[in-house]
Amino acid sequence: MSTALTDSVHLAELPWPEFARRIAEGAPVFLPLGSTEQHGRHMAMNVDVVLPTAVCERVALKVGGLVAPAIAYGNRSQPRTGGGPAFPGTLNLAAATLSAVIRDVLLDLFRHDVRRIVVVNGHYENIWPAVEGIELMLDAVGRERSDGLVVLRIDHWDMVRPETIARIFPDGYPGIELEHASVIETSMMLALRPDLVDLRAALHDGPARFRPYDRYPVPPSEVPPSGVLSLTEGSSAEKGEWLLADAVDGIERAVREEFGMQ
Amino acid sequence: MSTALTDSVHLAELPWPEFARRIAEGAPVFLPLGSTEQHGRHMAMNVDVVLPTAVCERVALKVGGLVAPAIAYGNRSQPRTGGGPAFPGTLNLAAATLSAVIRDVLLDLFRHDVRRIVVVNGHYENIWPAVEGIELMLDAVGRERSDGLVVLRIDHWDMVRPETIARIFPDGYPGIELEHASVIETSMMLALRPDLVDLRAALHDGPARFRPYDRYPVPPSEVPPSGVLSLTEGSSAEKGEWLLADAVDGIERAVREEFGMQ
Amino acid sequence: MSTALTDSVHLAELPWPEFARRIAEGAPVFLPLGSTEQHGRHMAMNVDVVLPTAVCERVALKVGGLVAPAIAYGNRSQPRTGGGPAFPGTLNLAAATLSAVIRDVLLDLFRHDVRRIVVVNGHYENIWPAVEGIELMLDAVGRERSDGLVVLRIDHWDMVRPETIARIFPDGYPGIELEHASVIETSMMLALRPDLVDLRAALHDGPARFRPYDRYPVPPSEVPPSGVLSLTEGSSAEKGEWLLADAVDGIERAVREEFGMQ
Amino acid sequence: MSTALTDSVHLAELPWPEFARRIAEGAPVFLPLGSTEQHGRHMAMNVDVVLPTAVCERVALKVGGLVAPAIAYGNRSQPRTGGGPAFPGTLNLAAATLSAVIRDVLLDLFRHDVRRIVVVNGHYENIWPAVEGIELMLDAVGRERSDGLVVLRIDHWDMVRPETIARIFPDGYPGIELEHASVIETSMMLALRPDLVDLRAALHDGPARFRPYDRYPVPPSEVPPSGVLSLTEGSSAEKGEWLLADAVDGIERAVREEFGMQ
Amino acid sequence: MSTALTDSVHLAELPWPEFARRIAEGAPVFLPLGSTEQHGRHMAMNVDVVLPTAVCERVALKVGGLVAPAIAYGNRSQPRTGGGPAFPGTLNLAAATLSAVIRDVLLDLFRHDVRRIVVVNGHYENIWPAVEGIELMLDAVGRERSDGLVVLRIDHWDMVRPETIARIFPDGYPGIELEHASVIETSMMLALRPDLVDLRAALHDGPARFRPYDRYPVPPSEVPPSGVLSLTEGSSAEKGEWLLADAVDGIERAVREEFGMQ
């Protein structure tokens, strides 16, 4: 019992004295940013939470870090990158709301003497509200009073090596924006949570062919009915592990370098 | 595999078409409100997430409902009710931030035709920001355009029957505010997640004797060093099940009555 | 004439040099928080302003303090604690608005070198927006730059001694939440402003029997039609003076102790 | 006793059923906007509350209206129009805060079926936040759904007739902006609250000679040390009554015409 | 080519190293505040941008300053001062939005070591949101950490000398508020951008006779149909140059005096 109480990599599974001890030793804190968003007929809606949380757990175990509770609601899904708000079940925050959440959580980490923070994002539309949340936090602290704080903001898909992309997409990579609910995310989910994937339910109605602009308020009809922007064919748990390995390795390397942890 | 994909009681573990199907059938949606907050030396900091989430799961299974992802960061901990912000690891949102999160999530549930919402709270300081979030959501929808929407806001401890309180506290109940990290929460955690409790680490430094007012900015020294406001003695998984049963039964009854589900 | 101009206990009745002189001598400033809210058919709607203002005046006279203008509009009335917004005449502020008012007033007091502030609240629903307003003020000042500032936040009913409650409610106390417009408030108003009470108009339609949760947007029909949550029978000016004496004594004691004023 | 309870012109001194009755009969509601601000060495700091409140009371008595509680904290005092924030005791709200208060109060009046609202302002710097508050309220209601609502926004000094100005200032009128704490306000206070004026304490250090622009953050040294922008000589209660009569007559006329009350 | 790149008085027409060089030498930065607002049938809607921008250019050339990009959208037009929002083409910002823009731009100027800022306003309704924007900027910087910063806020019409007014209005000046789209603005536009004036299109339907108060939401019918509040007769480019000369001279003098530039 006491083992669990001091062994977890999850910040919220520790009692407060153990949290204090780890931070005093320099543990970086990882904050996963996710969303609750349609990911096709063949996957659950928590993909953007599962993936960055798993990546954070693995890196945190390697570097002696802690994982803060994932933010499970993300910024407004857009048709060209996530299918958009018309899909039932997609639950979104306004940009200002998400930025405020990130600002507040980071401010309290700072207040508790955390000076090494890694925000790991799993939802494309979160990128800019996360940037803003970090900027607002620094405005509140006062940049000249930030006492050695370093915040890294990482989109896990950006850590995947070109070699891996080339292996997975021998016929060419459609680009991360079209990868919503497609091979990359499906493969990673197959590696991590196969119980939340049912490839038989995948429709082959993609890939989406978007016009190169946004249209409001009526979402364009270009999103494939399934919600899958590209294709899921060729997804596999093995490929998912390649992708996870890249993300974990890349973030571990960044963390060690930026925080001076050998 | 496909079983899991349509069987879960967790909204975010479903693919979007299954979410749509359940809502069309009238499934109520339960939103657990928690916090990441010190709960003594003997418990993890996610108590306020674990408890309402478990209660929501149990009720949702009984009434055919869905559980939305828990909000894992709560409103500012106060010394008299949660130990306060001085304890390492307590990560808080400003009131306006939490209200905005609740407003946004409820607005999107409404947009997806959910008309039966139950907000189940596990953190005392969340009460008023949750009220405000619901009010802001109704302001945004327009109260006269709310189309049959009913939102219930429930603090799980308020559903415990006086008989149960009398059984657990034969010598008198200290009141819910002093119950932070004490017998009620410890017992419920023992029932649900014994791996996150270590009774040997509990200090017997309480109960807190608070002055009947708040003092800022220096938190009063009245909070026992452990962070436990009352005492943990007598906590047991059995009592935890009594408390859970009351919360589940009470909320189930409220849901059936208010939503007209026989 | 000049007597009045320097003798008043009300901050706003002084010319500015006298304000400056008193603050330089260490005068604490009391800020009453009220509301404009239905208080039954038998009382005016300014009860929550009259009571804390009177308490502040009495304490300020004893300790050489000043009373700032009362905030006459409070946070949203809720059915279970104030009858709710459906009663005509109840005029409410959103939580963020009230918090901003309190933040701004406290910031300006601080700017004018006030370091001893006592916020005395008379409206249940104000508690959490007042906490937030104080926290926001401290965020703006910078907690590490707050220069000895101490803010006390007191709900006047919490200063009433158990002995007094026992004397007033020999058959058991219904709890402060149900006391809206009932014996405690009616008695205090009889002591302070009998012209604003007409006991003949009191309906005997209570006490309210609330379900143990909130329901939105339709307010529950559980509020007695009169708006009185408990009963007014047995109210008297004499009891009102007992209650006032407790509040005044309790706050005076807190002020002397916390601010080191013998 | 019952007389007072239904006879008051002050909204908050009525029980809720009487408020409802008056509104149903078409009573306009007057909202006085004030400030807590230095007004020279010879006057209290509540001048901007006393004057519009008295004007509202008088008009409301004539037209069967109600006076809502005055807003006692105003928008940031500026050197050229109120002496500025450097004077001890001046307690200000940020513009957004004041606008939010006005928005919220007007929204609740509207919710209670009030369709005739008169905002009577006594503090120069409140003009634009009051305009904004009204605009925000209309934005929230929806201008096309405002159901006959009319809001008048009146600065009481703008109702003074040129003849009266000529009588009071036979040597020429310095303009309302320089009238802060000077003859107009001093005379009106002498008529209404002579106990809050001590002409012997008036310094003759004015009038202010302002540069025709604002300078921040250091307030210009052009404000006379007393805080009186013009001169107080010649102030009298008689002149105060002339001014009050003009304000009352002018507002009464506007109310009758705009609301179609003969 | 390189001449233009380092010679412009417009901040945004410089490459960044030249901006840095000028600021290091003490160049004041001028920020013109305008609006997009009806200005009668005879003038374009950018009058409030053209005028302060031209004034800023002329002063900046004389004192070695830089002109930041004008803010082309202003605060809500009001009937009594700008014709109001009912005129097609008037595009407004809420007060809080405009204040936030000014706050942010000034904060970034401060961050880049600018300590001499002159905000030159061309739209009456911008006055108070500009004041608030400056105050919010100072709140964010911290008034005690503002490091010698001086911000001047100037309405260009306030720099016109009484002698000039007397020359232009031999029969009496209607006051700046009625001057919207009238002789002053028309003359200045004739001097600066005669291509944006067509005097033949001017209607002679003024002057406006406003009631001395505001009315919402229905704008009063007192605004002349043309949108011209006073009259345009007698406007000329020559008079425009007189007015420009006064504004430029007055601001130059203020800048040299306040910033200690001989």
Add this chain to the structure above:
Amino acid sequence: MSTALTDSVHLAELPWPEFARRIAEGAPVFLPLGSTEQHGRHMAMNVDVVLPTAVCERVALKVGGLVAPAIAYGNRSQPRTGGGPAFPGTLNLAAATLSAVIRDVLLDLFRHDVRRIVVVNGHYENIWPAVEGIELMLDAVGRERSDGLVVLRIDHWDMVRPETIARIFPDGYPGIELEHASVIETSMMLALRPDLVDLRAALHDGPARFRPYDRYPVPPSEVPPSGVLSLTEGSSAEKGEWLLADAVDGIERAVREEFGMQ
């Protein structure tokens, strides 16, 4: 004179009746979004304003549209896409500020019966605040009451055809994010405003080699000292015209198709 007054493609250069006439005829309104941001040693800081404004002018002339005043201050520059805030002269708005500006301008266009709006963006970091501003505008209008409104949001560089990219970058395209102040922007500026480009001042210190994540608060040293993220070699006015032609053609086509204008 009168020619100019009714012929301009710029909304703000028209008198209000001409604006009304054009909108009644179905003229789409184009809103250019820019920034004031470093663009290398060889270009002015208004590149992001000049480019989308020119594109808007050209398209508006072809389709009978109007160009609203450009928003000259953009969202916070980030190191990986614009060099970041450390470069002198980069003047940024917080995301919420920019979103509010866009929301307000679009709301007023809608109020004036504009139902065809095209937001043309020239600054990478504006993308998401622009999306949010449009969403907030639709929230305020009410999506179900938007009366046929269509808003297109276009990044001008996304309209460039692959063929053109291939012609300009025969050795491969570095991607739009690295194109800040590089060949694309430099060529377009050479075509439009050669007076604001000095190729002799271009440093050849790029291209930037960014780590694939963001780091705060200290901006990474990876930005080339010049601020040019890629290279400027090979820039020419001719290439600029190719790029402009693509943007203009692409937007024209989108406008005609989406708004049903043949």
